[in-house]
Amino acid sequence: MGNASTASAGQSDLLKIEQNGAVLTVGLNRPAKRNALNDGIILAIQDCFSHLPEGTGAVVIHGVGDHFSSGLDLSELTEHDATEGLRHSQMWHRVFDRIQYSRVPVIAALKGAVIGGGLELACAAHIRVAEPSAYFALPEGQRGIFVGGGGSVRLPRLIGVARMIDMMLTGRVYSATEGSAYGFSQYLTEAEGALPKALELAERVAANAPLTNFAVLQALPMIAEANPQTGLLMESLMATVAQSDKEAKRRIRAFLEHKTAKVKPT
Numbered sequence: 001m002g003n004a005s006t007a008s009a010g011q012s013d014l015l016k017i018e019q020n021g022a023v024l025t026v027g028l029n030r031p032a033k034r035n036a037l038n039d040g041i042i043l044a045i046q047d048c049f050s051h052l053p054e055g056t057g058a059v060v061i062h063g064v065g066d067h068f069s070s071g072l073d074l075s076e077l078t079e080h081d082a083t084e085g086l087r088h089s090q091m092w093h094r095v096f097d098r099i100q101y102s103r104v105p106v107i108a109a110l111k112g113a114v115i116g117g118g119l120e121l122a123c124a125a126h127i128r129v130a131e132p133s134a135y136f137a138l139p140e141g142q143r144g145i146f147v148g149g150g151g152s153v154r155l156p157r158l159i160g161v162a163r164m165i166d167m168m169l170t171g172r173v174y175s176a177t178e179g180s181a182y183g184f185s186q187y188l189t190e191a192e193g194a195l196p197k198a199l200e201l202a203e204r205v206a207a208n209a210p211l212t213n214f215a216v217l218q219a220l221p222m223i224a225e226a227n228p229q230t231g232l233l234m235e236s237l238m239a240t241v242a243q244s245d246k247e248a249k250r251r252i253r254a255f256l257e258h259k260t261a262k263v264k265p266t
């Protein structure tokens with residue numbers, strides 16, 4: 001991986017973090033437990049997204065081993081009372097919000113199990129890339145629990161509330177093809193293609209003007225949920241700010257002077 005440098009998050013090796021140019025690659029690193037998400041790994045993710053290295057333009061999150069994540073580490077749940085349960089769920093919310101509202105795009109590369117809290121983590125990313133081995137499930141019903149990582153807010157917005165109800169009530173496992181058809185993953189690759197494709201996309205989005213990425217990540221989701229009048233006003237304001245920036249002027253001049261790439265079908 002070119003000039004990649006490797007570091008562990010905090011004191012642990014629960015994340016495998018590599019910086020390669022503007023792209024930060026974050027690997028969930030508990031393959032023996034199928035990357036089950038315990039408090040340690042959740043806090044390591046928080047730490048990572050709170051201290052993105054200067055110059056980071058995109059983050060790719062993936063699973064070390066054959067799976068993205070088997071979800072909540074169930075061994076941690078057995079002792080929780082209601083107070084502890086609330087603290088736990090709200091901690092997950094804070095951490096996944098940090099991903100969703102990150103200043104840089106976050107791309108999830110999905111393979112194998114993308115289950116429960118692992119699926120909720122993937123929902124917080126901005127782009128999801130799946131390979132054929134990926135499968136999606138919410139077995140919370142079978143475990144006697146409910147989603148706690150923001151899934152009931154984010155997943156229906158991607159696949160619709162009826163499909164999420166189906167997943168939760170029946171425990172049905174959706175294939176990579178279904179995930180893509182239903183709007184969960186924006187990309188479906190060939191076998192073992194998710195991480196390479198995610199890295200390729202990360203290079204591309206990291207090269208955008210930072211203000212465009214800011215507008216897409218911070219303003220667009222709010223505009224999409226606003227009433228049309230408010231949304232149109234917010235859009236005009238954001239468009240005005242973006243086009244007034246000298247980076248936009250530089251990029252537009254470069255196009256008009258034939259110094260930059262044209263739009264081409266890929």
Ligand SMILES: COc1cc(/C=C/C(=O)SCCNC(=O)CCNC(=O)[C@H](O)C(C)(C)COP(=O)(O)OP(=O)(O)OC[C@H]2O[C@@H](n3cnc4c(N)ncnc43)[C@H](O)[C@@H]2OP(=O)(O)O)ccc1O
Nearest residue numbers: 033034036070071072073074088089113116117145148149
């Ligand atoms: C309520 O408040 C919440 C909730 C939440 C989020 C909730 C959820 O995420 S619910 C979903 C929890 N996940 C599961 O039910 C999946 C369980 N795992 C499996 O079905 C399988 O392990 C597999 C993922 C399909 C992989 O199978 P296989 O490759 O055959 O590997 P195994 O032999 O089964 O596993 C190896 C090893 O890992 C352990 N392990 C796997 N998954 C978990 C897990 N989720 N938690 C703990 N441990 C796991 C497994 O037991 C094996 O261990 P050994 O010691 O036996 O080797 C969020 C926030 C809230 O507040």
